[in-house]
Amino acid sequence: MRSPSLWRALLGVEKTVVEEVEYDENDEVVVAHVRPRRAKHGRCGACGRCAPWFDRGEGRRRWRALDLGTVRVFLEADAPRVTCQVHGPTVRQMPWARHGAGHTHAFDQQVAWLATQCSKSAVTALMRIAWRTVGSIVTRVCADIDARVDRLSGLRRIGIDEVSYRKGKKFLTVVVDHDTGRLVWARPGRDAATLRVFFDELGAERSAQLTHVSADTASWIANTVATRAPQVVVCADPFHVVAWATQCLDDVRREVWNEARRKPGGTKAWGSHAGLRHNTSRGNARKLQRSRYALWKNPEDLTENQRAKLEWIAATSPKLHRAYLL
Ligand SMILES: [Zn+2]
Structure with missing residues (x-):
């Protein structure tokens, strides 16, 4: 040789x-x-x-x-x-x-890395393997990493959330580490029992080291966190805060718009078509209907037109403008 x-x-x-x-x-x-x-x-x-x-x-x-x-x-x-x-x-x-593997360590390593970087079809075509093989390789590499690395060590500030899959029919409870931005734990289910498994795996000592937990307002999260890690500060997570604020702003806009519509001259009847009456918003009501995007954006991202709309809103609908500033 x-x-x-x-x-x-x-x-x-x-x-x-x-x-x-x-x-x-x-x-x-x-x-x-x-x-x-x-x-x-x-x-x-x-x-x-x-x-x-x-x-x-x-x-x-x-x-x-x-x-x-x-x-x-x-x-x-x-x-x-x-x-x-x-x-x-x-x-x-x-x-x-690896034991039971049909590929070398170097091959496994490359496939696992590719799976995190490109599409399913790219990995299978480039490496000339079936997608199922990619799955089993990733599973083996992950098992190896899990044996060496403890993902739950050193957690201080975490986020707990639920994500749905299968078109909202199934749910996962996921835990992210806010300090590293990494997903550290996930399990099917969205209830207190699922979350208790996380705290069981974390153990009392490491639970005691948590300082902040962000979550939506689900009571099963709040209750479980309160019993297992009573010292933590529970915060609303940024995504939900923005979602709620947008929802509230939209509700106020709709309310003000409806008020404007009910005033004389607020709508125009379009005659009737196939027995249906069409009402179109006019005047203030129409302007409000079109102000949705101006209200959503951050002030620095507004276009000239949208800025003008906001000024108009401030002048005509103090209630809506107040909601926007919040
Ligand atoms: Zn053995």
């Missing part, structure tokens, strides 16, 4: 002996025959404990590695089983792939 270290680098493997590399012209694939560097010291693939040899398993196996240029690459090796005290006969740990 010439330049084994070059091949180890090209294949992205460590603690591995590259015995031979062949190019299969029919299938247009490169097959690298490999073995673990310390082949005699078998470890259980599931837990990593040292374990004695059991049998040859199902003989030789292949793992997909990253492509070399346009050519697909496979590692091929024996996959013997060892007897683990805990897991019984299990395929031994391989230095180049």
